[in-house]
Amino acid sequence: MLDRIRAWLASFLSGTGVVRLVLATTFFYAGFSKLYPPEHRFQFEMTLSTYQLLPVWGVIAVAAVLPWLEIALGLVLLLGWKLRYFASFTALLLGAFLTAMGITYARGIEADCGCFGLGEPISPQTLARDSVFLGLAVYLAVSSWRAGRAWAPKKPAP
Numbered sequence: 001m002l003d004r005i006r007a008w009l010a011s012f013l014s015g016t017g018v019v020r021l022v023l024a025t026t027f028f029y030a031g032f033s034k035l036y037p038p039e040h041r042f043q044f045e046m047t048l049s050t051y052q053l054l055p056v057w058g059v060i061a062v063a064a065v066l067p068w069l070e071i072a073l074g075l076v077l078l079l080g081w082k083l084r085y086f087a088s089f090t091a092l093l094l095g096a097f098l099t100a101m102g103i104t105y106a107r108g109i110e111a112d113c114g115c116f117g118l119g120e121p122i123s124p125q126t127l128a129r130d131s132v133f134l135g136l137a138v139y140l141a142v143s144s145w146r147a148g149r150a151w152a153p154k155k156p157a158p
Contacts, residue, residue: 015143016139016140016143016144016147019136019139019140020077020078020080020083020140021078022136023074023077023090023133023136023137023140024074024075024077024078025074026074026133027070027071027073027074027077027090028070028071028074028075029116030067030070030115030116031066031067031068031069031070031071031074032067032071033116033117034063034066034067034070034114034117035067035068035071040117040118041063041067043118044063044067044114044118045059045060045063047111047112047113047114047118048062048063048114050104050109050110050111050112051100051103051104051109051111052104052107052109053100053103053104073086073089073090073093077090077140083140083144084141084144084145084148087137087140087141087143087144088141088145090137090140090141091134091137091138091140091141094130094133094134094137095134097115097130098127098130098131098134101113101122101126101127101130102127104122105122105123105127110122113126115130
């Protein structure tokens with residue numbers, strides 16, 4: 001047990017640990033800000049509908065699931081469990097967010113980002129900020145896949 005704690009601390013204090021902490025706290029805050037206070041749930045649903053990318057049933061489903069997914073993803077990133085897979089999923093999710101925001105902005109629709117609650121319109125600044133988060137997630141995914149290969153058992157030479 002003590003060895004596991006030492007290994008976790010060693011990995012957390014590395015460069016990827018800082019990235020994990022940044023992404024985990026970002027996702028915790030993003031998910032929590034969509035759930036609390038309770039009226040934010042409906043307002044987040046309205047924000048998603050202004051993107052004009054999903055049908056009504058899709059907006060309702062995404063608004064119900066996404067905050068909980070973000071909180072769970074923050075927890076998993078913080079713990080480092082199955083990091084290769086969840087870091088890759090995080091990069092894909094952030095890429096989808098960035099794509100949706102970029103399409104909405106390019107179409108000239110004035111919509112809130114919905115990233116951290118309400119009142120933040122999609123702008124070049126929000127696109128740049130989310131691009132930085134995407135870069136961090138890609139770095140974390142690539143680093144964790146490389147580290148996984150280094151730990152893989154070596155095949156004996158024929």
